Amino acid sequence: ESFEETPLIIAILTYLGYGILIVFGHIGDFLRKWNVFYNPLVTEKVESGFVPLYQSFESFYTRNLYRRIRDCWNRPISSVPGATFEIIDRKTSDRGWTFHFTGTTTKALNMGSYNYLGFAENKGRCADESQQATELYGPSTCSTRHELGNLSLHKELESLVAEFIGVESAIAFGMGFATNSMNIPTLVGKGCLILSDELNHSSLILGARLSGAVIKTFKHNNMEDLEEKLKNYIIDGQPHTHRPWKKILIIVEGVYSMEGSIVKLPEVIRLKKKYKAYLYLDEAHSIGALGPRGRGVVDYWGCDPKNVDIMMGTFTKSFGSAGGYIGGSKKLIDFIRLKSHSACYASSMSPPVAQQIISSMKVIMGVNDPAEGKKRLGQLAWNSRYFRRRLQEMGFIIYGNIDSPVVPLLLFCPAKIAAFSRECLKRGLATVVVGFPATPIIESRARFCLSGAHTKEMIDTALEIIDDVGSLLSLKYSR
Amino acid sequence: FSSRGMWVTYILVVAFIHYVFLSLPFLSVAMAWTLTNVIHNMLMFIILHIEKGTPFETADQGKFRYRTVWEQLDYGIQFSPSRKFLTIVPIILFFLASFYTKYDYYHFVFNSGSLLLVLIPKLPQLDGVR
């Protein structure tokens, strides 16, 4: 893994850039407040006597920094998010407050979507079988798993998932985010301790908060820090009473999509055994995309799935579908099936979505055609390494692990975030850019998501574009 | 405040502000230092001790919405390196301003008054006090 440090001069220039934007943000707020400027924002009637709905400072950033460059986000597309796609062009006449469509579209190389194995297709076996499932079962069950929402398709899906990840049993949910936020509260509660990586996804954070357990964070992927914190909190026990913890749950992700890093799973398993903690592994990005057989980070490190107490993952990134699963011992899954909020309140997974997962998972497992799954996995692994190596050769600062299918390229200055996205799109490459507060203030970045659907020619085209834009914006900071 | 280069940037911005005042020919050196000191302290008082919450939405369900920036710094841990740094800078500025104003009485009143304005809210005893 590489996390090259930000050059000091660039860090200072980045702060200055944000400082200038904040100064002009306050000036703009002042002028809008006294109606010198057109104020499209929703404003409340002050004399209404109610508690104010909006705390204006909290949306300062959105109003004055993000709004100026928000054409780079939430771009509507008019095709399937495959290796290439079509973006619907928009225009703004008031500097980002409102947009209107121009009626044209732009064809671009897609390095922004999570489509690791290229299953985001509207033709082929998966699409046909999903269509048949729609005709057979209808688009939705309109009921929860606890009531009428159980289909044979769901049972088939869950048994296939259990076989795929190598555990006793599994349960599937219609939404990836909810798989974390609605099930962690069934596993831990008051009197328990959660040790969470500081860069965990917000669904894990929300689930941990909902549970009411004591939450402590450890430095990102830092096993020494994790061990030290485990030791200290076990010795201290619960706050005030110092009673021993009922349960200790370590929550980590397989691939951190913002960092491009891969969890050090053997280390985490060693620590969990040593300190008798439980391990919750969120494989949202790694399932299907990592490992020689595509079984995720457990397969990548060659660990035994039995050593991971709760295997969680989503079907969004590698299977061209949606939703999430939790796998583990049959006892655990039966318990979750009974207690989970999702199983009780949310309508069950839509049949065509479930069918898409089954079809794509069978392709990866080589059930019908052994070669195709291997080809996709091999293509993704090769693309990831090749793309990352070439970018590093060009002189960009790239974060993360060489095998990660997500490649973050550091941009630093706030203006370069927008410039990079716009210049790349102008040249036919669409990618995702991320800035503060989703990343540390001096680590804004562009994030490239590789896909098994990308050919070498496409990768080379993308590299040429990035090289050109990188020279124009002078982004080649690596020393 | 504890990320890389932030302290250097802070010192550069203070130096730049001082240089702007020094560049105005109608200001004496003493006046330039007093203005630097007073304006720096006023800005830091507003930024650290008046502004509450965060300038963007956070996932903590509004837990820090009524906490000032100073109280949110380093998750509320007292005497962290950043807090020490932010406490020391106004004091050094005060010494410099006093020296360059040759300990003139009027300048001293303004400089010491503005120094107290930024030192008192930083006391741990006043954490969360309104």
Add this chain to the structure above:
Amino acid sequence: YQYLLITALYMLESWERTVFNCFLLFFLSMATYTAYVFM
């Protein structure tokens, strides 16, 4: 272009860029004048 990117003026509206550039020019001319007088 580099100047616009580094100072984040790239994200500002034209009137804001004008204000910033005027301030910068004013400051630089003052600094030059004072340095001259001082020297």
